[in-house]
Amino acid sequence: MEEKIRPPRLRIxxxxxxxxxxxVKVKFDHPSFTGLAMADDTSDPVxxxxxxxxxxxxxxxxxxxxxxxxxxxxxxxxxEPLFTFKLKAIKEAPVKVxxxxxxxxxxxASKEIKFKG
Amino acid sequence: MLTLExxxxxxKFSKIFVISYCFSFFFFQTIFxxxxxxxxxxxxxxxxxxTKALQSELLKKLDIKIIDLxxxxxxxxxxxxxxxxxxxxxxxxxxxxxxxxxxxxxxxKYKVHKGPLIxxxxxxxxENQAMTILGDMxxxxxxxxxxxxxxxxxxxxxxxxxxxxCAKCHGLNxxxxxxxxxxxxxxxxxxxxxxxxxxxxxxxxxxxIENGKSDMPPWGLILSxxxxxDLINYVKTIKKPEGK
Numbered sequence: 001m002e003e004k005i006r007p008p009r010l011r012i013x014x015x016x017x018x019x020x021x022x023x024v025k026v027k028f029d030h031p032s033f034t035g036l037a038m039a040d041d042t043s044d045p046v047x048x049x050x051x052x053x054x055x056x057x058x059x060x061x062x063x064x065x066x067x068x069x070x071x072x073x074x075x076x077x078x079x080e081p082l083f084t085f086k087l088k089a090i091k092e093a094p095v096k097v098x099x100x101x102x103x104x105x106x107x108x109a110s111k112e113i114k115f116k117g
Numbered sequence: 118m119l120t121l122e123x124x125x126x127x128x129k130f131s132k133i134f135v136i137s138y139c140f141s142f143f144f145f146q147t148i149f150x151x152x153x154x155x156x157x158x159x160x161x162x163x164x165x166x167x168t169k170a171l172q173s174e175l176l177k178k179l180d181i182k183i184i185d186l187x188x189x190x191x192x193x194x195x196x197x198x199x200x201x202x203x204x205x206x207x208x209x210x211x212x213x214x215x216x217x218x219x220x221x222x223x224x225x226k227y228k229v230h231k232g233p234l235i236x237x238x239x240x241x242x243x244e245n246q247a248m249t250i251l252g253d254m255x256x257x258x259x260x261x262x263x264x265x266x267x268x269x270x271x272x273x274x275x276x277x278x279x280x281x282x283c284a285k286c287h288g289l290n291x292x293x294x295x296x297x298x299x300x301x302x303x304x305x306x307x308x309x310x311x312x313x314x315x316x317x318x319x320x321x322x323x324x325x326i327e328n329g330k331s332d333m334p335p336w337g338l339i340l341s342x343x344x345x346x347d348l349i350n351y352v353k354t355i356k357k358p359e360g361k
Contacts, residue, residue: 034297
């Protein structure tokens with residue numbers, strides 16, 4: 001069950017206008033898994049522990065230096081999740097998304113916001 | 118006279134003792150010829166095929182005897198493989214290495230689990246800082262009153278709903294050890310904490326069920342308001358089992 005974790009990738013609309021709302025998409029190839037399997041469905045409990053549980057427990061969103069959001073996630077999140085959220089373009093500054101998994105490992109992705117038009 | 122007799126009895130007794138000791142030592146030595154029974158916590162058992170593949174491949178590769186493979190209800194939560202082997206013929210390290218080399222039909226490898234299970238490591242500084250800035254999970258616990266009139270039928274409906282929706286995580290008797298509970302970052306709550314709770318607990322239970330908490334999803338999206346009250350009325354009747 002060795003799976004490679006790719007660093008998160010961030011996509012932002014090309015045309016961002018000042019004081020307008022823009023969409024941010026983050027894709028993170030993380031093998032979130034409850035660690036449970038059903039090797040024998042006839043006995044109770046039906047699930048057995050198969051591999052150590054792994055999931056993203058926190059997602060932090062920074063706009064410039066400011067922390068604007070924290071998402072507390074659980075093992076119920078799909079593997080390789082895609083998150084989409086909206087922000088209001090109030091300044092030209094980088095948007096940074098940080099992921100921390102249940103082992104305390106940290107990944108981040110960021111992109112600079114520049115106003116156009 | 119008495120001393121001579123005592124000496125004689127003592128000599129006889131020690132002779133019998135030595136003979137019987139030697140006999141039992143050689144007897145058990147021959148029967149059990151230095152076999153050792155060992156337990157291995159196994160990672161990577163994902164399907165029925167992988168349980169069979171592990172055992173058959175191990176027997177092919179090593180001169181050992183597999184006692185059993187206990188998938189569930191083990192102390193550690195990990196499947197436990199009990200093996201009897203002769204340490205003069207095969208070592209524990211060798212068994213662990215061979216287990217690590219075997220592949221199941223889908224190509225997944227097994228591994229001997231070592232050390233404690235880390236389900237959730239300590240929060241890093243950045244997370245603590247984020248929680249300080251934005252606060253932990255906040256919840257608006259507005260006062261609500263239980264509208265139930267017929268409690269007996271409400272509790273019965275609540276029980277049916279509990280078995281269908283809640284027992285998988287909270288356990289059938291509310292002990293917080295449901296069948297899927299060990300996949301969560303935090304253990305589900307032991308529900309007997311609210312046994313015979315008064316109306317002061319109603320708001321808390323109502324909003325927790327409505328919005329969810331920790332790994333529990335927001336049941337307000339699935340259950341109607343009446344169903345949630347049925348559930349609350351039932352939860353308040355869940356008693357801690359005797360001797361637990």
